[in-house]
Amino acid sequence: MSLVFKVMKRGYRFFTDRYYKRNTIIHDRYKVNSLLGIGSYGMTYLCQEIDTKKVCVLKQMTKSKNKKLILAQYKQETTILEQLNHPNIPNLFESFSFQNNHFFSMEYIKGRNLEEVLFLKEQVFTERESLILIRDLLQVVDYIHSMGFIHGDIRIPNIIINDQKPYIIDFGLAKRYMNETSNGDSNKNNVGLLREDFYDIGDLLLFLLYSNYHTDIKKGRSWTEELTLHPKTSHLLKRLLRMEQPYFTTKDIITDVNQTIDHLTNVIY
Template identity: 35%
Template sequence: MLRPVGHIGGYTVVKPIGRGKYGVCYKAFKSDGHPVVLKRFYKNPTKGRFAPDDHEAVILSGLEHPAIPEFLGVLNEKAGYFFVLEYKNGMTLEQIIFKHRHRFCDGEIFNVGSQLLKIMSYIHSRNVIHGDLRLSNIIMDDNGHISLIDFGLARYTGEDGLDFDLDYSCFGNILLYLLYSAYPKSGKKIWYEELDLLPGQRAYLMRLLRLTEPFTSDTAVVEGFRKNFSIN
C-alpha cells in the first residue's frame, strides 16, 4: 500500500486518481485493506456547501453489473461530502493510448468494442443513458476486461431531452481513438478519408456519429459492429 495522505471516515486515503468538473476521486482502503474510491464533491459557489449529484447515486444504486462500480454509500465529513464506490483495477483507455502509446490491433478493438456494447446494452435496458462515454471513463485490467466508470452525467431516458443516441455517438468516438492509435501519423484529412477503413466500417461509424441516418436501437448498433469489425 502507498503511504497514506490522510484518513476520512474510517478510510485510509492514499492518492488522487481522477479529477472532473464536479469533484475529485481518491483511492482509499477500508480497515480490512479492501480498496475503494472516495469521490469528493466541490463546494457549490452559490450555495456555499458541497453539491453531490443525486442522479449518480440513484442510478448506480439501481444497477448491478460486474463491469460497473457498485455504489457503497456516502460520507458526510468536515473534509467534504463523499460517495464511496467500488474500486476497479486497471488503467483508463486514455492512459493506455496516450501515456503508454499502445497501438490497438483489430482483435483488440473488437474485444473492447464488444465488451463496451454489452455494458451499454445493459444500462440502456435499465433506461439509463451514461452520457459521458469517453476514454478516461473506461478502465481495462491486465486481462483485457473492461469497466465503465463515472456516472456523474448519467440520466434516465428522456431527462434533459437525452436519448440513447448520445451514447451511440460517444461509442463512435471511442472507436475512432482506438483506430487512430495504430495509425502511423494523422494528417489534415477528415477521418473517413484518412483511415484505412472498409466501406461497411466507414458507413457504420458515420451512422454512429449521426453524419448519416442515425441508429435507433441497441440491437442495430451491436449487429452492425459485429458485422463490420469482427475479425472472423
C-alpha cells in the first residue's frame, strides 16, 4: 500500500506541477531561459526580463502540495525577502499570479553554488580558507538574525560563491523569531531557532574542511578522528554542532572564528 501511494503521489505531482519550457513568456514580462531546479515547494527558472533584458530568477510555487500550506509559505518567503536588504542576499522584484500559479521574481546571483564548487570543480579549501569563508557567511547570517529572521536551510546548495564571497539564497524555510520577549520559554525557543542556523553552519564548515582530507582508510570514523585541526577550530566546531556548550549569538561565533584565523595565520602547529 505504501509503495502504491508513493507511485500515485509522484504521478499526481508530475501532472500537476508542470514546468514552463524554454522561451515561454510569463506574465508578459519574463522569458524563460532555462529551468534551474525543482524542489519540494517550488520550481526556479533563469529568465530574462523582456523590456530591460536583465537576467533574473523566477520562482513558481507548486500546486500539488496543500493549497493553504503553499499560500502561507509563499506569503512568508516573499514577506521576508521584502524586508531584507543586503548585497549578499537576492533582492525581491515582484510577486504575482499567472495561469493559476504563484510566482515571484528576484535578483540573479552570479557564481556557482558551493555544492558544485566542492563536488564538481573539486576545489580544495585549507583550514584557514574554510574559516574565512565561514566568517564572511556569518556576517550575512548575522544581518538576517538582526532583522528578526532565521534562514532555516543553510546548506551547500543554497550558498553561491562569487569572487570568493558567499551569497545566501532560497529563503523557502526562513521564519521569524522574536528578538525581545519577557517570556522565558519564548526566549528558549528563540535561541533554539538560532541554533538551527548555527548547526547548519557547523555542518557546512565540515564540508569545507573535508575538501582537503584524503585517506585510504575504509572504516567510518568521526571527524574528530579523521581531521587534524587547530584546537580552536575543533572547539568552534563542537560548539556549532552542540557537542559542547552551544553558542547564543552569531557575533560570539564571529569573534571565535576571527581569533582562530589569527592563530592559524601566526602559529605553526
